[in-house]
Amino acid sequence: MAEITSYRRPVPGTQPDYLFPPYASTVKRAPTKPLVRLPHTQTELTGPVFGYGEVKRGDHDLTKQHAGDPIGERIILSGRVLDENGRPVPNTLVEIWQANSAGRYPHRVDQHDAPTDPNFTGCGRALTDKRGHYRFVTIKPGEYPWRNHYNAWRPAHVHFSLFGQAFAQRLVTQMYFPGDPLLAEDPMFNCVPDERARNRLISALDWETTIPEVALGYRFDIVLRGPEETPMEGGKGRAR
Amino acid sequence: MSLHATTSQTVGPYLHIGLTWLIIEDLASARVAGERVSIEGRVIDGDGKPVNDAAVEIWQADSRGRYGTKSFRGFGRSATDANGVFRFRTIKPGSVPGPGGVVQAPHIGVNVFMRGQLKQLVSRIYFPGEPSNAKDPVLSLVPAERRATLIAKEAAGKPGTLGWNVILQGRDETVFFDC
Numbered sequence: 001m002a003e004i005t006s007y008r009r010p011v012p013g014t015q016p017d018y019l020f021p022p023y024a025s026t027v028k029r030a031p032t033k034p035l036v037r038l039p040h041t042q043t044e045l046t047g048p049v050f051g052y053g054e055v056k057r058g059d060h061d062l063t064k065q066h067a068g069d070p071i072g073e074r075i076i077l078s079g080r081v082l083d084e085n086g087r088p089v090p091n092t093l094v095e096i097w098q099a100n101s102a103g104r105y106p107h108r109v110d111q112h113d114a115p116t117d118p119n120f121t122g123c124g125r126a127l128t129d130k131r132g133h134y135r136f137v138t139i140k141p142g143e144y145p146w147r148n149h150y151n152a153w154r155p156a157h158v159h160f161s162l163f164g165q166a167f168a169q170r171l172v173t174q175m176y177f178p179g180d181p182l183l184a185e186d187p188m189f190n191c192v193p194d195e196r197a198r199n200r201l202i203s204a205l206d207w208e209t210t211i212p213e214v215a216l217g218y219r220f221d222i223v224l225r226g227p228e229e230t231p232m233e234g235g236k237g238r239a240r
Numbered sequence: 241m242s243l244h245a246t247t248s249q250t251v252g253p254y255l256h257i258g259l260t261w262l263i264i265e266d267l268a269s270a271r272v273a274g275e276r277v278s279i280e281g282r283v284i285d286g287d288g289k290p291v292n293d294a295a296v297e298i299w300q301a302d303s304r305g306r307y308g309t310k311s312f313r314g315f316g317r318s319a320t321d322a323n324g325v326f327r328f329r330t331i332k333p334g335s336v337p338g339p340g341g342v343v344q345a346p347h348i349g350v351n352v353f354m355r356g357q358l359k360q361l362v363s364r365i366y367f368p369g370e371p372s373n374a375k376d377p378v379l380s381l382v383p384a385e386r387r388a389t390l391i392a393k394e395a396a397g398k399p400g401t402l403g404w405n406v407i408l409q410g411r412d413e414t415v416f417f418d419c
Binding site: 008011017018020028033039041042049083086096099107109121122159170172197201224225 | 244245246247248250252253254255256257258259261285286291293299301307314315336337347349351353354355357359362364377378382408409410413415417418419
């Protein structure tokens with residue numbers, strides 16, 4: 001395989017800017033001076049590797065972390081991690097966190113008047129297999145209010161954190177559920193102009209991973225930046 | 241096949257639930273060779289207030305400039321405290337190859353995540369008194385008057401500790417990269 005010399009820059013409209021006033025907290029936290037374009041060097045082309053010493057058996061099952069079962073609708077959350085060239089990203093760390101079924105996080109900052117669940121922490125992790133697959137068992141998170149604007153409610157979502165194989169591939173995102181009417185009003189979901197990019201943040205109901213009489217499956221494929229490919233002289237590809 | 245990278249979203253205010261299981265503020269065990277260095281800093285917002293809900297991740301080479309060796313992974317993660325403070329204890333990295341065969345001065349790659357940012361901030365920490373800073377191919381892309389924001393400073397009254405802050409806005413705003 002050819003040596004990777006850089007990762008692709010984002011397609012316009014598919015990644016957010018730092019300043020996005022509809023999401024009010026960006027105003028005091030977004031850089032105000034121009035960013036400096038960073039050439040990709042060994043620092044950006046390499047990244048940390050994590051293993052089974054850190055990710056334990058059962059870390060992928062958020063419903064089995066306490067003595068009892070959490071309240072809520074049990075779901076299977078799975079998908080593949082690919083790069084922009086369609087290649088699976090194997091053995092990469094996927095971290096997730098989410099609210100409980102009532103829309104409450106067990107966190108000192110969360111003062112929403114909804115019950116915490118002693119049987120649900122809402123934190124999981126997994127490593128992708130050699131074909132880039134990951135799988136979690138969890139419960140469907142609830143929607144919850146926040147103070148961004150009057151009567152603001154976050155759509156149900158699960159936070160995802162991925163490392164990929166290089167510093168330049170690091171990605172933190174959120175996964176949403178199909179058919180959620182709150183998506184149209186959510187500033188975070190609507191942070192990019194490209195509608196297709198937004199819709200790729202929405203998981204799909206998945207009969208293939210649904211377990212009859214146990215849990216519905218939702219599929220969420222994640223794409224990390226892909227290496228820039230240098231066309232080979234005399235290669236099979238059509239001339240451009 | 242060509243796909244588009246998934247859109248980034250903020251870590252939000254509850255990042256600790258998902259990320260604190262992997263807090264790594266001590267990067268180097270006693271048997272790792274290299275000059276020990278502590279790095280400490282604060283994340284400050286546009287009102288000059290500490291950011292108490294940020295995660296700072298670092299990625300660095302070992303003392304010989306090699307990434308991801310068996311004895312030294314080179315990854316760290318710290319969550320800021322109530323005063324916006326993060327800290328790492330690590331080794332000073334060696335020089336690493338740069339573009340076009342030019343050597344890069346010792347540096348540490350930084351990703352910063354927080355509520356109010358829809359994607360991470362990317363920056364670098366360089367070391368004070370390092371002659372190779374003058375010829376570093378990345379530092380030289382930065383306007384001269386802003387370069388100092390990327391170079392850690394000897395912390396007053398704390399020998400062996402370097403200070404490096406993440407100033408999000410304003411006159412002393414840290415240089416952030418379009419990575």
